[in-house]
Every structure is written in C-alpha cells, then in structure tokens.
Amino acid sequence: MPADYTEQTLSSRVAHQGKLLTLKDDEVRLPDGRSARREYVLHQGAVMVIPLFEDGSVLLERQYRYALRDHFLELPAGKIDPGEAPLATAQRELLEETGYRAREWRHLITLHPCVGYCNEKVELYLARQLTHEGHAGEDGEFIECIRMSLPEALERSRRGEITEAKTIVGLLWAEKLQAGQWE
Secondary structure (H helix, E strand, C coil): CCCCCCCEEEEEEEEEECCCEEEEEEEEECCCCCEEEEEEEEECCEEEEEEECCCCEEEEEEEEEHHHCEEEEECCEEECCCCCCHHHHHHHHHHHHHCEEEEEEEEEEEECCCCCCECCCEEEEEEEEEEECCCCCCCCCCCEEEEEEHHHHHHHHHCCCCCCHHHHHHHHHHHHHHCCCCC
C-alpha cells in the first residue's frame, strides 16, 4: 500500500474572490507534523473541444490572451456555467466561438491542467460531423477560426508555435484516434 502523504487543513481563508477565480490561502499540517501554507486557485471547471472534420483537419482558434500578452492557437474551450452539464457547455462553446455544430459528440477524458496550484478540471470532447451555422460571437471575445490539417497542427506544436498545453494534449489525442491506436 502506498504511503499516505495527505495534508490536513488547519485554517482556510479567501484571499481574493473574483468573477472567474477564487484565491485561497490555507494553513495545513504536513504528514511529518509540521505546518505549511498552501495558496491555490478554485475554478468552476471548463471544457475543450476537438472539432474534427471528415478530411481529418481540425478547427483551431487564434485569440489574444491578456495574461501572457500574446496571441495563441488553441482548440475551442470555455468555462462551465453553474448548473450547466459539461456536454451542454461544449456544444454552446463550439457554436459561440466557431459557428459550428456537431452531430456526433464523444467525451474523451478529464484533464487537470495545473494540479500544483489549481483545482481546475477540463472535460475533453471530440466533435464530429460538423456543420457551419454562423454565429454572432460572444461579447468581448475576438476569435479567428483557423482550419488546418492535423499533421500541420502537430508540427506547429513541435516547433513551439502552439504552446497551450490542453490544445497539445487534444491534438495528440486526435492523432491517436485517427491512427486507430485509441478508441
């Protein structure tokens, strides 16, 4: 049986409450009896979608990310609203951000992108049989949709042009699916 290194919460306070995130500051008891501080972010969860076309190409988004002051290529993603089912979020985000609907949806995996300081979990979905319906976009979001072959997207990841971790995981997952290596 593995060792139990569970930390016990001694005290907890909200250091900051924002619209999207909550920053917590806790004091914990370590397995050896000493105490330590733990700062971490609470996040309501998100989804990410791999929009995969019949020809094997994928739909990416190019958008500006303020925290890093740069533009990024990413798969469509968005936060889960309170009370919203993750699949409904995936369907809503795909339509809002890209103007596409999918007739086939498949949940692939739950990702935990930042386990060292955040409780965020991201539900990864595969979307197929895509049809473009158009969209008005979400207020305050400025997104350019870019369709490209999966090999090109993977090559851009290899060259460091696509650096967003969830997107890289999604592209590698899509590659395994297309190769018939994963169901």
